[in-house]
Each structure stands twice: as C-alpha cells, then as structure tokens.
Amino acid sequence: xxxxxxxxxxxxxxxxxxxxxxxxxxxxxxxxxxxxxxxxxxxxxxxxxxxxxxxxxxxxxxxxxxxxxxxxxxxxxxxxxxxxxxxxxxxxxxxxxxxxxxx
Numbered sequence: 001x002x003x004x005x006x007x008x009x010x011x012x013x014x015x016x017x018x019x020x021x022x023x024x025x026x027x028x029x030x031x032x033x034x035x036x037x038x039x040x041x042x043x044x045x046x047x048x049x050x051x052x053x054x055x056x057x058x059x060x061x062x063x064x065x066x067x068x069x070x071x072x073x074x075x076x077x078x079x080x081x082x083x084x085x086x087x088x089x090x091x092x093x094x095x096x097x098x099x100x101x102x103x
Contacts (some may be wrong), residue, residue: 003032003051 005015005028021043028034038047044064049055059068059080069077086101093102 003028003034005034006032 004010004017004026004100007014007054009037010028013028015026016024019025019039021039023037023039023043023045025037027037032051034051036047036049037045038062040046042060042064044058044060044066046058046060046092047056053072055072057068057070058066061067067079067081069075082103085099088099089096090099091097
C-alpha cells in the first residue's frame, strides 16, 4: 500500500499535513515512515500511531491534565476518577442496605 506522499508524488520531505489549528495530523519521512496524530478540541494529543504499528491513546481532564495513557506495548496508566458507590442500595438476603463510603 502506498503512503500519502507516494500517492501524491511528493518529493520534498518531511511531508506534513496540519489541521485548522496548526497541529500536525500526518507526518512522513522520505523512507516511507509515517505517523498519524489526532487532537481534541483543546489541542491535546489523544491518539498517535506510526507505520511500524505502534500507537498511543490519551485522555485528559477538563484542566488538560493527562488522566489516561495506553500504548500498543500494553502499558496502561489509568488515573481517571473512579465513581463512588456512596448512596447506592444493595439487597442481601431480602434486606436493603444503603452504602456509605469509608475514607
């Protein structure tokens, strides 16, 4: 399969495509190595993959802090907030109990 630069007949490298915000969404070298990048609306990189098959996924909180990272090598760093069970009702042997978080 041809790369984007090969399909377009590009001869000057590196070849890059940018989005409306000026972020690089595609980068290609003269040897055919490429990377594709996705950005969220706040300019945070949320996905990156390369022609070698490596990829990275990221998530950010409302302040722009990275709270989730995962890559194709199996590395996962998950700092997303976990929902509390505070106030949930469970039933055990026909009796209902309301949960309270112990901190």
